[in-house]
């Protein structure tokens with residue numbers, strides 16, 4: 523009886539209409555298209571001269587977006603038709619940033635679709651600036667910093683949301699309730715800045731709500747920020763109309779590239795070796811399969827509360843790869 527009960531507990535519980543959990547280990551996927559290879563492939567697509575901007579495109583911080591359950595997800599994942607409208611807005615905001623960066627002297631534009639709600643297929647390729655190179659789809663190594671390399675001259679993020687636990691609109695941070703490097707809390711923009719910073723790539727611009735722009739400027743220094751809305755709760759804000767936001771993004775991106783070319787904006791650096799500490803979101807931390815799987819990645823060891831882990835490494839890209847393995851684990855149905 524006892525044995526039967528234990529065996530039953532080990533079987534995945536699949537309710538009608540649900541998909542059984544895919545337990546393929548991440549190294550089976552990322553051993554094929556792993557992060558170093560993605561970087562080499564992107565470098566081969568790029569021109570080494572000129573000024574290259576790498577733009578991360580998220581959605582929660584877009585002009586007018588306030589509600590995760592509906593506006594950030596397609597209908598087939600429980601969202602509303604409004605998601606399609608925000609895909610247009612996302613593409614328009616990316617285009618505004620590209621146009622401004624171009625006016626400031628940028629010559630090459632890599633766009634990485636950084637919103638997981640549609641498995642990183644949100645930017646509309648048909649509507650995107652014809653000179654951009656778009657990274658879309660999933661799985662892709664290091665999620666929001668795929669292929670990032672020293673040929674990039676500056677990082678930008680549009681549509682960004684504030685850190686987990688903050689009072690911002692749809693605030694979160696990958697799969698984490700907290701993520702620190704050498705004791706410094708980083709949001710998603712900060713994590714990209716950490717990975718880019720090690721390669722000498724400075725972070726130039728972030729747009730989103732007032733909480734996101736304030737916390738990112740505090741983390742990264744005097745970068746250009748565009749505040750597109752003032753958060754009243756996790757799902758209400760005073761929002762600026764898209765047309766005004768597009769003008770602001772254009773002008774800020776132009777200023778950001780000019781300032782970067784003048785050497786005003788410096789890469790974010792930490793003293794190595796880096797001590798990284800992360801705590802999974804409570805829901806994930808309670809999921810034994812997720813917790814134990816995550817505990818096998820990158821030499822991490824349990825640290826403190828359940829679902830909290832620490833690792834020490836001298837490679838920010840390796841941290842990005844662990845983050846990617848965690849994302850791969852938690853994005854499973």
Ligand SMILES: [Zn+2]
Nearest residue numbers: 580581637638
């Ligand atoms: Zn997102």
